[in-house]
Amino acid sequence: MDCRRTREILWPPERPRLAADDVLKARGHVEGCVSCREYFAQDRLLLQTYDSVRRESAPRAVRERVLDALARGAATGAGPGVAEARPAIWKSPAHRRRAATALVVLAGLTLAGALARRHQPGAPDAGAVFVEDYLRRAVGEDRIVASDPEAIARFLARELGLVRAPLSGDGLELTGAEICFLEGHRGAMITYHKAGRILSYYVIPNERARARPPEVSPGALSGTAGGSAPTVVTWATASLEQALVGAFPPGELLALARHAALD
Amino acid sequence: MRVIFEELAARELDGLYAGALFLTAGDAGAAERLLTSTLVDAASVYFGPMAARDPCRWLDGRLITEFLATQPRLADGLRAPAPLLASTPPAPRGWLPHMDTPAFCRLAEALPPVARAAVWLVALRRWHYDDAATMVGVTRDELVELLRYRDVLLAALVTPTAHRAGGNVAP
Numbered sequence: 001m002d003c004r005r006t007r008e009i010l011w012p013p014e015r016p017r018l019a020a021d022d023v024l025k026a027r028g029h030v031e032g033c034v035s036c037r038e039y040f041a042q043d044r045l046l047l048q049t050y051d052s053v054r055r056e057s058a059p060r061a062v063r064e065r066v067l068d069a070l071a072r073g074a075a076t077g078a079g080p081g082v083a084e085a086r087p088a089i090w091k092s093p094a095h096r097r098r099a100a101t102a103l104v105v106l107a108g109l110t111l112a113g114a115l116a117r118r119h120q121p122g123a124p125d126a127g128a129v130f131v132e133d134y135l136r137r138a139v140g141e142d143r144i145v146a147s148d149p150e151a152i153a154r155f156l157a158r159e160l161g162l163v164r165a166p167l168s169g170d171g172l173e174l175t176g177a178e179i180c181f182l183e184g185h186r187g188a189m190i191t192y193h194k195a196g197r198i199l200s201y202y203v204i205p206n207e208r209a210r211a212r213p214p215e216v217s218p219g220a221l222s223g224t225a226g227g228s229a230p231t232v233v234t235w236a237t238a239s240l241e242q243a244l245v246g247a248f249p250p251g252e253l254l255a256l257a258r259h260a261a262l263d
Numbered sequence: 264m265r266v267i268f269e270e271l272a273a274r275e276l277d278g279l280y281a282g283a284l285f286l287t288a289g290d291a292g293a294a295e296r297l298l299t300s301t302l303v304d305a306a307s308v309y310f311g312p313m314a315a316r317d318p319c320r321w322l323d324g325r326l327i328t329e330f331l332a333t334q335p336r337l338a339d340g341l342r343a344p345a346p347l348l349a350s351t352p353p354a355p356r357g358w359l360p361h362m363d364t365p366a367f368c369r370l371a372e373a374l375p376p377v378a379r380a381a382v383w384l385v386a387l388r389r390w391h392y393d394d395a396a397t398m399v400g401v402t403r404d405e406l407v408e409l410l411r412y413r414d415v416l417l418a419a420l421v422t423p424t425a426h427r428a429g430g431n432v433a434p
Contacts, residue, residue, distance in 0.1 A: 011391065015389075043386065053367045054281045056277065056364045062291075062298075066276065066280075066298055067273060070272055070303055073306060
């Protein structure tokens with residue numbers, strides 16, 4: 001049993017293995033070989049060094065760009081490469097208008113969020129993450145169509161373990177639901193039509209959510225009826241973050257949210 | 264519970280980015296492009312059986328495949344070892360400096376690209392030799408030769424240059 005064969009048999013050393021003859025011989029070799037003992041000691045040190053490196057987070061800007069590229073790639077069904085995705089997004093005038101509006105709103109909300117944080121140290125900008133997902137879907141084509149509230153409820157139970165009926169109200173037409181993923185948490189976006197506009201209702205299970213009443217996200221205070229800027233209302237019940245996002249007057253969404261918060 | 268690809272990508276992104284940085288020897292722009300193309304391509308084949316068995320390992324393999332597709336011919340890396348390894352000092356004993364991700368990954372510049380792939384898969388991601396050889400596209404014997412570059416990486420870790428790049432000073 002030479003050093004090379006020993007190292008191959010015992011690789012990787014931390015993995016459990018049956019004490020077969022070759023394993024026992026290899027271990028015997030290590031016990032009597034300074035070079036092999038040093039090899040595996042160096043291996044542990046190198047792995048420790050890399051593990052500490054690997055635990056570092058990728059820069060936030062990199063993470064956002066990569067996930068955004070992934071979302072665009074999924075929306076257009078682009079295969080190899082990323083550059084091909086962009087032309088397909090801009091093919092429709094309606095897509096272009098919505099995307100342009102969305103980008104302006106996102107920039108405004110990001111700035112508003114930063115300003116709000118300056119005045120309220122530690123206060124999380126809950127609205128921005130919902131708008132980011134809303135905007136991504138505004139140029140996407142990934143939807144599940146379902147108008148039956150019981151079907152949506154079963155979907156939530158199956159996918160999220162969430163026992164909850166979808167939001168209901170006058171003029172709200174349920175159109176579907178889909179899984180979303182925000183800030184590391186898996187949730188669902190339930191979509192409605194109301195007066196010809198799209199309303200998105202987000203439910204994000206989060207064990208660290210603390211109950212708070214509905215409030216309009218600071219960056220969306222300028223949203224008005226008939227305007228193109230989406231309004232964002234966020235609130236939370238125990239273990240459940242929720243949000244309403246859509247081009248509706250803030251008062252209208254607040255009323256809906258307060259009604260939902262009572263459930 | 265079914266895991267959607269975006270959830271998997273978001274969860275594994277930090278580790279994959281570290282891997283991409285290592286493979287590109289600390290070139291942040293190249294690492295981001297490598298990571299992006301890997302994930303966008305992988306999304307279209309996510310529902311295959313290999314992804315279902317071990318999605319994290321599957322993503323590691325996709326990263327390597329994407330990286331090697333952009334690299335020079337394999338034979339160039341295999342021809343290099345002897346002179347380089349002959350001049351490599353003995354690997355360090357007992358202590359390695361802690362350093363941040365970019366500093367660590369820049370050390371990989373001392374390794375030919377195909378050797379970076381082999382060392383990353385085996386020494387850092389703990390793949391078995393046979394699986395790593397298949398992924399890199401070499402024989403088992405060729406892989407063992409490439410893994411000698413582990414010593415080059417170890418030696419680079421304890422050089423004064425590594426310390427200036429952000430590592431701690433040896434006691």
